[in-house]
Amino acid sequence: MMHNRRVRWGVAAMVACAAALASMGLGPARAADNPAPSANEKPRPGQYLGAPSCASSHCHGSAQPRTAYDVRQNEYLIWLKQDKHTKTYSVLSNALSKRIAKNMKLKRPPQEEARCLDCHGLAVAEELQARPVDLADGISCEGCHGPAGGWLAGHTEEGWTHQRSVEAGMTDLRDLVTRTEVCLGCHLGKTGTGVDHELLAAGHPDLVFELVNFSAAMPAHWTPVSRKKARADRPDRNTARAWAVGQVVQFRESMHLTARRAQSGRWPDFAEMECTSCHHALNGGKERQLRGYSLAAGLPGTSPARVAVFRHVLDTFSPDDRGPLLVSVDRLAASISRLFTPHETVAVQANVLGDETRGVLDRVGSTEIDDALTRVMLLRVAGDGVFLNRADLRSAKQVALAINALAGALAEHDPKWARPEVAKTIDALYDDVSGKGDYDPQRFVKHLAAFRRSVK
Numbered sequence: 113m114m115h116n117r118r119v120r121w122g123v124a125a126m127v128a129c130a131a132a133l134a135s136m137g138l139g140p141a142r143a144a145d146n147p148a149p150s151a152n153e154k155p156r157p158g159q160y161l162g163a164p165s166c167a168s169s170h171c172h173g174s175a176q177p178r179t180a181y182d183v184r185q186n187e188y189l190i191w192l193k194q195d196k197h198t199k200t201y202s203v204l205s206n207a208l209s210k211r212i213a214k215n216m217k218l219k220r221p222p223q224e225e226a227r228c229l230d231c232h233g234l235a236v237a238e239e240l241q242a243r244p245v246d247l248a249d250g251i252s253c254e255g256c257h258g259p260a261g262g263w264l265a266g267h268t269e270e271g272w273t274h275q276r277s278v279e280a281g282m283t284d285l286r287d288l289v290t291r292t293e294v295c296l297g298c299h300l301g302k303t304g305t306g307v308d309h310e311l312l313a314a315g316h317p318d319l320v321f322e323l324v325n326f327s328a329a330m331p332a333h334w335t336p337v338s339r340k341k342a343r344a345d346r347p348d349r350n351t352a353r354a355w356a357v358g359q360v361v362q363f364r365e366s367m368h369l370t371a372r373r374a375q376s377g378r379w380p381d382f383a384e385m386e387c388t389s390c391h392h393a394l395n396g397g398k399e400r401q402l403r404g405y406s407l408a409a410g411l412p413g414t415s416p417a418r419v420a421v422f423r424h425v426l427d428t429f430s431p432d433d434r435g436p437l438l439v440s441v442d443r444l445a446a447s448i449s450r451l452f453t454p455h456e457t458v459a460v461q462a463n464v465l466g467d468e469t470r471g472v473l474d475r476v477g478s479t480e481i482d483d484a485l486t487r488v489m490l491l492r493v494a495g496d497g498v499f500l501n502r503a504d505l506r507s508a509k510q511v512a513l514a515i516n517a518l519a520g521a522l523a524e525h526d527p528k529w530a531r532p533e534v535a536k537t538i539d540a541l542y543d544d545v546s547g548k549g550d551y552d553p554q555r556f557v558k559h560l561a562a563f564r565r566s567v568k
């Protein structure tokens with residue numbers, strides 16, 4: 113079993129996010145016995161029906177897990193009572209949101225602001241609502257599974273298949289690429305400029321994501337495939353593969369985000385850079401002068417976080433692509449750091465790089481990933497001290513998440529990886545990046561060595 117560690121960190125010493133520590137209360141009691149729509153309402157494919165449409169106790173609103181079908185049927189109550197996605201809208205009226213809105217000089221309250229609702233609400237155009245979709249429900253079922261208009265009635269019929277649902281508009285979350293894209297739609301940003309430097313400076317937490325850890329941190333309303341009856345039609349659910357696919361898609365989507373930012377008219381976006389290029393005390397300058405600069409003295413470095421772990425995915429699955437891709441990454445980094453590179457140049461470089469990952473994704477899909485290979489990847493990530501000694505906090509977070517995910521994948525078959533000595537060294541890595549103090553790369557690298565010793 114993977115150790116399910118917290119996935120949220122503050123921005124080191126810059127944002128004190130008390131709300132992040134607030135405990136998760138139970139959602140309001142709600143009528144859960146809402147029958148499926150009658151035939152004469154005829155919702156169309158692409159239309160949304162809202163969370164109550166899934167909540168009947170005969171459908172997904174059972175109080176206890178059931179065994180009649182291949183799904184648990186208590187998904188609704190797990191989501192309602194335990195899942196943070198029910199809170200995405202209500203947090204828009206908390207004190208932090210008010211501060212963000214004030215700093216951004218928003219004309220409307222955050223609950224009405226498209227820039228916030230993009231990720232914090234299931235804001236559906238009126239004509240696409242077959243039944244009223246309540247923003248206050250937060251990210252409900254259709255926020256991830258897609259609009260149910262085309263399949264709600266059908267998918268309860270005998271003999272109906274997952275494939276038919278997908279053809280009728282259900283999002284195919286069984287597909288790892290699609291699943292990562294869905295999560296990143298909000299945990300990175302699918303449109304616009306995401307959580308850019310304006311949002312960060314206003315007080316928004318920096319977004320961090322990794323598919324395996326974030327999936328594990330969601331209260332599971334699904335049955336692990338290993339315990340499913342109908343396994344034959346399921347793609348390989350190897351945890352290490354989920355991690356690797358997640359890494360490639362995350363790199364690609366972050367390139368597309370950079371391109372959108374460059375084209376947004378609000379460029380340069382400092383969120384692309386190493387925060388400490390600008391946010392540091394001048395009396396600590398000596399250390400930086402001794403360390404040297406990645407591009408040229410005095411220019412802010414581009415954050416290496418997007419390649420901190422992705423480099424090892426390339427090494428493992430696509431060694432021939434590694435050289436050329438990393439040269440392009442360096443070229444893009446230089447374009448971003450020289451703040452006045454024409455923004456079209458940045459956008460083109462980023463988009464091309466994102467598209468160049470297609471071959472890598474194919475290779476991840478076609479490679480057999482056994483425990484031996486998983487171990488190789490893990491030790492590569494954990495053995496990267498030279499790179500990490502110079503890298504930023506965001507890179508270290510990606511490394512900590514990768515180690516937890518891959519050690520968790522190995523622990524599924526070999527209890528050695530779940531021993532307390534190993535868990536303790538991973539905890540130390542998480543502490544290093546938790547934002548409780550200044551991030552110290554050397555301490556992190558020392559803790560990486562301790563991790564490697566613990567798994568010898």
Ligand code: HEC
Nearest residue numbers: 120131132203208209222227228231298299300301306307
């Ligand atoms: C690109 C998507 C995106 C946008 C745009 C966005 N957020 Fe967020 N926001 C998130 C995600 C994802 C989290 C959770 C971060 C985590 O835990 O990893 C979050 C967290 C927060 C939190 C902390 C919640 C808590 O539980 O403490 C607040 C407050 C917040 N956002 C307010 C806003 C406001 C106000 C706006 C608009 C001005 C906004 N957000 C825009 C995605 C977004």
Ligand code: HEC
Nearest residue numbers: 166172183187188191197251252253255256285286333334
């Ligand atoms: C934040 C995203 C998210 C939300 C919100 C969400 N789900 Fe899911 N759901 C998932 C993921 C991811 C899976 C795992 C998919 C898999 O393993 O095939 C899943 C799996 C399921 C499954 C099992 C599917 C299968 O093929 O075995 C059911 C049923 C389900 N969800 C129903 C619901 C219902 C009902 C709601 C609302 C009450 C809901 N989900 C809300 C992401 C979400």
Ligand code: HEC
Nearest residue numbers: 120196199200203231232251255294295298326327329330
């Ligand atoms: C439509 C937007 C949206 C989608 C899609 C989405 N999320 Fe989220 N998610 C959010 C927001 C916003 C928050 C912050 C909620 C809060 O702090 O109250 C969040 C919070 C979370 C948290 C809690 C983080 C914490 O700090 O405890 C986890 C875990 C998570 N999401 C995982 C996922 C996964 C896995 C997927 C894909 C299967 C996914 N999310 C899809 C918007 C989304």
Ligand code: HEC
Nearest residue numbers: 123126127312313314318382383384385386387389390412
């Ligand atoms: C190119 C320089 C530059 C970079 C790089 C940069 N910032 Fe800033 N940041 C600024 C400036 C300028 C301000 C406004 C400072 C002020 O008025 O106090 C600011 C303000 C802030 C603030 C609010 C004031 C504070 O110090 O708390 C936060 C939070 C912040 N930035 C976070 C970040 C994060 C996180 C990153 C990295 C992802 C980052 N910044 C990268 C220049 C930069």
